[in-house]
Amino acid sequence: xxxxxxxxxxxxxxxxxxxxxxxxxxxxxxxxxxxxxxxxxxxxxxxxxxxxxxxxxxxxxxxxxxxxxxxxxxxxxxxxxxxxxxxxxxxxxxxxxxxxxxxxxxxxxxxxxxxxxxxxxxxxxxxxxxxxxxxxxxxxxxxxxxxxxxxxxxxxxxxxxxxxxxxxxxxxxxxxxxxxxxxxxxxxxxxxxxxxxxxxxxxxxxxxxxxxxxxxxxxxxxxxxxxxxxxxxxxxxxxxxxxxxxxxxxxxxxxxxxxxxxxxxxxxxxxxxxxxxxxxxxx
Amino acid sequence: xxxxxxxxxxxxxxxxxxxxxxxxxxxxxxxxxxxxxxxxxxxxxxxxxxxxxxxxxxxxxxxxxxxxxxxxxxxxxxxxxxxxxxxxxxxxxxxxxxxxxxxxxxxxxxxxxxxxxxxxxxxxxxxxxxxxxxxxxxxxxxxxxxxxxxxxxxxxxxxxxxxxxxxxxxxxxxxxxxxxxxxxxxxxxxxxxxxxxxxxxxxxxxxxxxxxxxxxxxxxxxxxxxxxxxxxxxxxxxxxxxxxxxxxxxxxxxxxxxxxxxxxxxxxxxxxxxxxxxxxxxxxxxxxxxxxxxx
Numbered sequence: 001x002x003x004x005x006x007x008x009x010x011x012x013x014x015x016x017x018x019x020x021x022x023x024x025x026x027x028x029x030x031x032x033x034x035x036x037x038x039x040x041x042x043x044x045x046x047x048x049x050x051x052x053x054x055x056x057x058x059x060x061x062x063x064x065x066x067x068x069x070x071x072x073x074x075x076x077x078x079x080x081x082x083x084x085x086x087x088x089x090x091x092x093x094x095x096x097x098x099x100x101x102x103x104x105x106x107x108x109x110x111x112x113x114x115x116x117x118x119x120x121x122x123x124x125x126x127x128x129x130x131x132x133x134x135x136x137x138x139x140x141x142x143x144x145x146x147x148x149x150x151x152x153x154x155x156x157x158x159x160x161x162x163x164x165x166x167x168x169x170x171x172x173x174x175x176x177x178x179x180x181x182x183x184x185x186x187x188x189x190x191x192x193x194x195x196x197x198x199x200x201x202x203x204x205x206x207x208x209x210x211x212x213x214x215x216x217x218x219x220x221x222x223x224x225x226x227x228x229x230x231x232x233x234x235x236x237x238x239x240x241x242x243x244x245x246x247x248x249x250x251x252x253x254x255x256x257x258x259x260x261x262x263x264x265x266x267x268x269x270x271x272x273x274x275x276x277x278x279x280x281x282x283x
Numbered sequence: 284x285x286x287x288x289x290x291x292x293x294x295x296x297x298x299x300x301x302x303x304x305x306x307x308x309x310x311x312x313x314x315x316x317x318x319x320x321x322x323x324x325x326x327x328x329x330x331x332x333x334x335x336x337x338x339x340x341x342x343x344x345x346x347x348x349x350x351x352x353x354x355x356x357x358x359x360x361x362x363x364x365x366x367x368x369x370x371x372x373x374x375x376x377x378x379x380x381x382x383x384x385x386x387x388x389x390x391x392x393x394x395x396x397x398x399x400x401x402x403x404x405x406x407x408x409x410x411x412x413x414x415x416x417x418x419x420x421x422x423x424x425x426x427x428x429x430x431x432x433x434x435x436x437x438x439x440x441x442x443x444x445x446x447x448x449x450x451x452x453x454x455x456x457x458x459x460x461x462x463x464x465x466x467x468x469x470x471x472x473x474x475x476x477x478x479x480x481x482x483x484x485x486x487x488x489x490x491x492x493x494x495x496x497x498x499x500x501x502x503x504x505x506x507x508x509x510x511x512x513x514x515x516x517x518x519x520x521x522x523x524x525x526x527x528x529x530x531x532x533x534x535x536x537x538x539x540x541x542x543x544x545x546x547x548x549x550x551x552x553x554x555x556x557x558x559x560x561x562x563x564x565x566x567x568x569x570x571x572x573x574x575x576x577x578x
Binding site: 005008009011012013015016019020022023024025026027029030033041042045046048095096097099100102103104105106107108109112115118119122123124125126128129130131132133134136137152153155156161168169173176180185186187189211214215216217218221222233234236237240249252253256259260263264266267268271274275278279 | 294319380396403557
């Protein structure tokens with residue numbers, strides 16, 4: 001702080017507290033709604049302090065034992081689908097990007113630049129611009145309603161490939177030379193030198209990509225038609241149907257809290273990696 | 284690619300094997316479908332998908348004669364500009380004060396960054412729940428204070444709803460980048476200005492804000508990209524493009540026309556147009572990222 005201005009300090013905390021309150025309010029309300037009965041919520045105005053149905057609602061949502069107007073599939077299963085998909089997407093992206101970056105940086109071969117630019121161009125082809133044909137490919141390969149369909153099309157990553165390429169370029173050439181003199185082949189060098197050196201970048205990318213995978217919406221909306229393969233984000237949307245009063249809002253809101261929890265925990269607990277990942281992937 | 288490695292391993296097949304997984308994924312799921320999209324945009328299929336014929340640029344001509352498509356452009360423009368401008372302004376305000384706060388800075392930071400983790404579709408559901416005309420708490424409060432909130436009937440209110448939800452979700456991202464930008468401004472500059480008698484308000488506009496302009500430009504581009512593409516979930520969960528087509532942004536319309544209305548040619552033509560927008564945005568993004576590091 002440059003100078004002491006009590007009024008400005010007061011303003012600082014006021015603005016920040018209002019900011020925090022606005023950011024937290026929707027989630028607080030969601031939590032409150034997840035602890036009441038559906039009837040209590042639909043009688044406007046709904047209560048604004050938590051009720052006593054916490055255990056009941058979460059058990060009902062996880063096991064799918066009650067349903068409203070929309071889908072009543074067990075959320076426990078959806079959480080599992082989301083977890084598996086997010087992990088496969090995050091790990092898959094990191095693995096194939098490490099390999100591609102290694103090939104592009106450490107080898108000279110025909111069409112090297114062609115591959116480089118091909119990977120770059122995928123940045124300009126989000127799902128939205130190739131929506132129907134991609135769906136057709138998945139259905140022709142019989143990958144609808146499978147983990148493969150939910151994950152494989154999403155594991156290509158230009159950003160991760162560039163991030164690792166940038167990092168590999170900063171690794172001193174002497175390391176590769178030394179490895180070669182010691183008789184280590186390229187894969188040995190990759191496994192024992194490059195991957196351990198990249199650990200920080202890998203951790204940072206993992207956080208970002210896990211959240212990316214967990215929060216996917218359009219893609220699973222296209223490739224899943226069976227309740228047993230819904231990720232939880234799709235599940236919530238499917239639970240809302242018909243008018244406001246017919247939905248089991250208590251269960252929808254319990255599901256929303258469950259859907260937010262894993263990625264939010266990752267952000268808060270791995271804050272350092274998260275911030276690094278966010279800044280790195282935009283370079 | 285300016286920098287290159289001096290020492291390279293030699294192998295005729297290994298690099299290709301290393302690239303194979305990525306190449307397979309982008310070939311099968313990116314380039315092949317993208318090529319199909321471009322092809323379909325010049326074709327017309329009948330309703331049962333049994334016959335296909337080449338129609339040249341007819342799909343594009345139809346699109347630009349279609350009032351709802353032009354409307355969708357306008358909707359997208361209003362939506363993205365509002366999300367970018369207000370989102371950036373709010374985040375800058377919060378970041379400036381969080382950077383200033385000495386006590387509790389870390390706590391504020393932690394409390395402000397986690398909405399990044401919320402899925403767009405979940406954010407849509409949360410905001411829908413607060414503003415649902417018959418049961419929402421905020422809708423109820425607004426009605427008590429004389430504002431008749433019903434985004435199911437009022438297009439402007441529906442637009443406002445998705446803008447608020449989209450900003451809410453993006454604040455944390457902008458906030459972190461502004462915080463990083465603020466911490467890189469030399470404190471000596473601010474101190475010198477303070478000694479010369481510049482008050483905080485003046486210092487902000489004459490020193491802090493100009494020095495943050497690279498970050499701001501960068502965020503402007505990123506936020507517009509975000510509003511264009513990553514808000515599909517928010518729109519689908521909160522308004523489903525309604526009422527009517529009042530919140531059907533471009534990516535929502537592509538999805539709706541292709542999957543719900545089954546107009547493949549029209550949807551593919553829209554995809555091609557969006558693709559060219561992405562190309563422009565990507566170029567802009569790279570230009571500004573270059574500039575971000577050096578002022």
